[in-house]
Amino acid sequence: MYFILSKVLFFLLYPVLWILALLLVALLAKDPKRRRRFLIAGMVALYVFNIPLVLNFVTRAWNVDPVVHKGKVYSCAIVLGGFSSTDKNGQGYFNGAADRFIQGIKALKTGKATHILITGGSGQLIQGTFREGTWVKTQLDSLKIPDSCVLIESNSRNTIENAKFSKPVLEKAGLKPPYLLITSDFHMRRANMIFKNQGYDVDLYPANYTGGSDFSFDDLMPDGSEMGGWTIYLKEMIGYVVDGLKK
Numbered sequence: 001m002y003f004i005l006s007k008v009l010f011f012l013l014y015p016v017l018w019i020l021a022l023l024l025v026a027l028l029a030k031d032p033k034r035r036r037r038f039l040i041a042g043m044v045a046l047y048v049f050n051i052p053l054v055l056n057f058v059t060r061a062w063n064v065d066p067v068v069h070k071g072k073v074y075s076c077a078i079v080l081g082g083f084s085s086t087d088k089n090g091q092g093y094f095n096g097a098a099d100r101f102i103q104g105i106k107a108l109k110t111g112k113a114t115h116i117l118i119t120g121g122s123g124q125l126i127q128g129t130f131r132e133g134t135w136v137k138t139q140l141d142s143l144k145i146p147d148s149c150v151l152i153e154s155n156s157r158n159t160i161e162n163a164k165f166s167k168p169v170l171e172k173a174g175l176k177p178p179y180l181l182i183t184s185d186f187h188m189r190r191a192n193m194i195f196k197n198q199g200y201d202v203d204l205y206p207a208n209y210t211g212g213s214d215f216s217f218d219d220l221m222p223d224g225s226e227m228g229g230w231t232i233y234l235k236e237m238i239g240y241v242v243d244g245l246k247k
Helices: 002-013 015-028 032-048 052-062 099-109 132-142 159-173 185-197 226-245
Strands: 077-080 084-086 092-094 116-119 150-153 179-184 202-207
Touching: 002 226, 015 032, 015 226, 052 185, 052 226, 077 099, 077 159, 077 185, 084 132, 092 132, 099 116, 099 179, 099 202, 116 132, 116 159, 132 150, 150 159, 159 185, 159 226, 179 185, 185 202, 185 226
Parallel strands: 077 116, 077 179, 116 150, 179 202
Antiparallel strands: 084 092
């Protein structure tokens, strides 16, 4: 039930919906003062959510910086899914979060971790046949990664289930903590909290590092691509609070 509710409520986190709501109220309002207030609010929101300046500030404050764990060797690098998608034919492909996969392979190949665990099933509300972990295993096979180094968990639908379902896999394999937790930097804060709440001993290894750029006057110019970034960070922040309350 929680999974379905979270997917439905996710649509309310699109800033464009908030802006449209403000402009719609302004359009329908009969009182001139009320119409003007909502029109101004809508235009201000449209500007704020479309300039890099504000989102860069949020990025700097929220993202987890890269960490170098010198000299440590981990029994397993836990790589959270979400770095692959499916095309119209149901075939998997790597998406914009593929650096999670790259950093997991890097940890394995450089001896930072002796095993790699891919955890992820399908995060779609309407479940199909695609399971991320199963598909990623075929990619690992194509890279000649030995089966003895690979663990797959392909039933989880979200980060809470990533942590829940990975534990018995690790225990069955006899792999002891601490583990190396790999996910995108914007997702790491929430993922770390969830895994710690479920009793994991993990060190953090953020991927897809963005950090936030230095200020320039271009940051004050509207850029339509910022809307997508806001949706990601609002989801993470609200998820952090909600998942924290579920402890």
